[in-house]
Amino acid sequence: MAVRALYVTWDGPQVSYLEGLFLPIFAGLRAHDIEIDVLQFTWGPQAYLERQEQVCDESGVVYHRVIVPKAAGGLGSYLSAVMGSKRILQLRKDRHFDVIIPRSVMPAIATLHADWRRSAGRAPMLFDADGLAIDEKVDAGQLSPSSLSYRMLKWYERSAISAAAAVIGRTERACEIYRTYDAQPRQDKYIVAVNGRDPTKFKPSAPAERELACRRLEIDPLAPIIVYSGSFGEKYCPLQMFQLFRAILQLTPNARFLIMSGSPEDVLTYVRSQHPDLIPALNIKSFTSGEVAGYLAVADLGICLYKDTFANQAFQATKLGEYLLCGLATAGTANAMRFGLSNASFARTISTMSQDELQAVAHWFVNDVLPARTSIRNQARDFGLAHLTTDKTVSSYAEAIKRAIEYRSN
Template identity: 35%
Template sequence: MRLLFVTWDGPGPNYHESLFLPIFAQSRRLGDVVHLLQYAWDADERSASVREAAQRLGMPYTTRPVWRTPQAPATAAMIAKGALDLVQYVRRHRIDVLMPRSIIPAGMALMALRFLPNVKLLFDADGLMADERADFGGWSREGAPYRALRTIESAAVRRADAVITRTRRAKRILAGRAELDMDDGIVVVANGKDAATFQPGTPPERSATRRELDLSDETPLLVYAGSLGPHYHPDRLAAFAAAVRARRTDAHLLILTGSPEVAHEAASAQGLDVESYTIQRVPPEDVPRYLAAADLGLAFRTASLSQQAVSPIKVGEYLLCGLPVLSTSGIGDLDDQLDVTTGWLLDSLDDQALEAAAAWFTDEVLPAREPFRVSCRARGLEHFSLDRSAAQYREAFDRIEGAVYA
């Protein structure tokens, strides 16, 4: 089987190297070839490292620049141009399956398939893009851009030979919108990470990492890893750290982010002493050891319709590293995946809720840190390992191929 994975990526994090390439490498059968076609705002800047990683895995990789303005006409033109690109690429490389990730590549694929009657469609919905624009980007759900993307989304779900989502909630939403039965080819696939990379480590390894931060083994260490846009609530992350420090004055907050200025502003606004937090940008390969050295992973988000389709990558990383998780209720399937042995879900981010969570952390998590480490690692392997994701992708590939993998 020759599969072409098509993505449309803005200026945010690039998940090809950290997420998709490892999953494709593990889920391919002998003889399968996965091609990558990435439409990106900063294609030239992104391409070198991804191309090198793809070449190591024997995956052909191509980038195309994105026309960005004016937004609506440029996007429509890109869908048409992308469809032409796909037709040419499929014919040149004898592709069997088109796999668009999200709505705009799906629009390209739907148009291209009019001229490719024998090519199959595996739609990786990966979130609710139109609803995310409405929830956080100021779009109106009555406006033409939103309705256009929703039309493409439902058309892709109906046309696809198989569909991938990240959560069971997204599966129900997409099936309902497309008026499909729940079992009509929709497969839930986790954002899995390598359990050999994201792992708890040994006590000496954790101690060594803490010494780099000038922290003792007894210091309660909170960690946040990832982007810090408004809907990740950096101000409330800092407020939670303040609530913990009210109970344990030696507690420390570690923020690993590409947006250090946002983190510094939030910490300052909450009155945190500069010695009570560390904010730094670290290479991706160093993130697992910092997570493993911590005691609690933070993952706040604004709950909304679009966030029901999200499987936060950082939650899987935290759990695989043995970290209990403090997260927001209503995000993806976390309400079902986390329980009292692995985390705490917040219905609110107000001061009272954060103080209750701080009490849980200091009174229940810290005295039982090792049992929490064991249960969190087990939960991470159950839901968020690379092996789990690869098996789920193989299920989707099976539905395309109509055969069972050995």
């Protein structure tokens, strides 16, 4: 008999984690006899809400929703999580789940309250911690570590880690931090699951495909193309990112920078105020999850910069796997360039982000990567296949679900 799991997530229209990252994982779990329902706390326009339901239906995933009144602010979000616990209780009763999997802190609050409302017969919790979300808000200046909100949210985070039958982290360092929060840590409780991607979708493009995509982007197919994909903001070191591109542009003036972000207007506002002279060499776009891979594959170099913060010890950049599987050379900070990439010929780790170091990376790209593009593409792809595929993520989730159920049954 298949294991039934409820995945509880909290996503707004500015991100596509459910569609782009998790639905492929849930599809892969069926081979392990694990069926997933999704309960999404969300908000946004009707077209977005309908899209979420549609993509789940197309993936064979049963979809449930709780609307979060974003106008109410932080308190409204907290109350939505608490009240959403009733929905978890009802779904647990109706659908007979073997395990509940909240992703990050707000879904964990809803799951904890569901357990506190009725402890008898509850399903074990597998906490998909997915980084250090509360500390990310501190790093971004959105939350004070001395505030009541911070202390309350950290209490919930620690409670979820302690109450969980198993915990998923994105890195070994993340799991080490979670253990310090755990009232009763067990040796087998923590499982690392990378943000793997589907190699049948994220793959190098054939020459004809690349040329067609470049024409759609109005980029010369012969131009060296640098790409950045993902959210945009101070966390991602925009100053150094554009300094690196400027250094490349000085060496190869026909280079172009493709920036793919869910908030292209924020990127353009930043560029106009900080780097207006670069605008003719930029291509700023927003694509659906299904379009991203095809346009990534036209590039020669992927940028993966993150600030060196406490929270960034616990994340694993999704874009890293996307870049490598598409055959891109990659330059990024040490907190993003894991898996031994510092020794790879197709990658460069940026440590100080000084002007001299960025200049050195630009010279490496122009003098070493571009002349050996075919070899670099194959090496990057092979590395991605070895470390960052959806299959590897699926295996980790299957093992974590198994451990959670076995622990509760013992």
